[in-house]
Amino acid sequence: MTEPVKVIVTLEAGAPGDVGQRLADKGLKIEAMLDAIGIITGACDAGDIARLQKVDGVAAVEHDIAVDIGPPDAEPS
């Protein structure tokens, strides 16, 4: 067991319809299925990322990263 991490799973075009289930079977706790852009977001143990990457129909598994609006306009008015 390793630390749980949030991940972004980008699917290939024509990914099998049950790819979500098979990702779940490999340890992905699904947060959202974003059908319009072919992406599934969720969380898994960091050690499971390599296994998720090998699931048929998966193009990439990336870490969810922090995003902001950046200086110089980051301060609320």
Added chain:
Amino acid sequence: MARKPTRDDGGDSGLGALGADVDAMLLAALERAEAEGGGTGEEISATDETLTTGRMIVTYKEGAADDGALANMGMRTADARDFEDGAVAMDALGDADALLLPEIGVAVISGNAASERSLGSAGAKSLASDSPISVIEPEYFAFSEGDAGEYLRGFLRAAQTIEADLRGLGAPVDEEDEEGGALVLGATPGLIASRVPQSSRSGLGIRVAVLDTGMDLGHPEFAGRAMVSRSFVGQPVQDLHSHGTHCIGTACGPLAPPGNTPRYGIAHRSTIFVGKVLSNSGTGSTGGILAGMNWAIANNCAVISMSLGAQTGVQFGYVAAGAAALARGCLIIAAAGNAASSTGAPANSPSIMSVASLDRNLAPSSFSNRGKIDISAIGRDVWSSVPRPQRHGFKTGTSMACPHVAGVAALWAQTNGSLRGMALWQRLLASARPLPYPASRVGRGLVQAP
């Protein structure tokens, strides 16, 4: 859906095919890099010159025409002049092996056709001296400034030149102007620089999504406006930060705010889709942002404005989302970032338009990121709406330049129902006002309203 062809599809519809999407080729390149033991597959270095697309570029000798040279090698060739609008309709090339771009003396050859004929980078040496072909080189991805980066930009320029020729001087095919003149005195410098006050367009009928910190839903200058909102961060849409309200003001604010307030909004009759993907502290995560993008695309928003980012390399997820958007006639426009460094994600995605910031004197802002820049707009000291009780305020950043481009994109989208997705992207670039700075700082120049 990421448009990556399945691995077993074999033929020329696969990777390296003329019609292959940039993102699909990117994914393949990353796989190659991984197979070679380089890189983690999570990031692409903007300076990695080993990233080839699998396609080859043929450059003809000066003044030489193809004269069937590629056909003699047994290739099925398509000619850019045969396309109705000269757009980069790469997916309409069918099973062609090569696309001729006679205007610039270049042809693009699919990976399969090139490898079948052993046209590696050394292939030029084997060319007969009387061949019209000067050199055959691998095609590179364009992420950043530099030799490789100039290629795709040049390709887009060539397509636009062809389009302009076909249309005759590139005059926009405007439909009837049914809204009458709309010359407004007193507008912000950003609107004036982009010639917004002179435009009779309003963005009527165009859905503009702004993915940000939300919106002051009770702002009096947006009373009665068509607005759809949704939060992806577990907080109400109501903007307690101010960044989102400011960006929406620029992209979609009113034609004539009350009192002495100058006009600060561009697509003043557009339908506003407020996606709250950043919390009231101005932060979010890739997952929530992708969820917002998915929502805006599923709702067919022709323009999606994203004044947010992270200083990372290219992210698969954003590339796929941008490609999905273009395929559905949606254009995603993102701020390049304010780190005075390389363009961040998502703006560094080849499928997402990247906006740099200009100062009021039209020089690139010192903080504005550089490298993968497509277009620019004023981003310094921008006056727009903020939540009550202040109602208005100044902000600075590529975040402020981005909604200028989004608002102008909505005006262009209104002029012609065919200006969607990549066609809208090309029109924005083709109509931009050139500036005397490198493309890596200002892209094609200052965005201009129709």
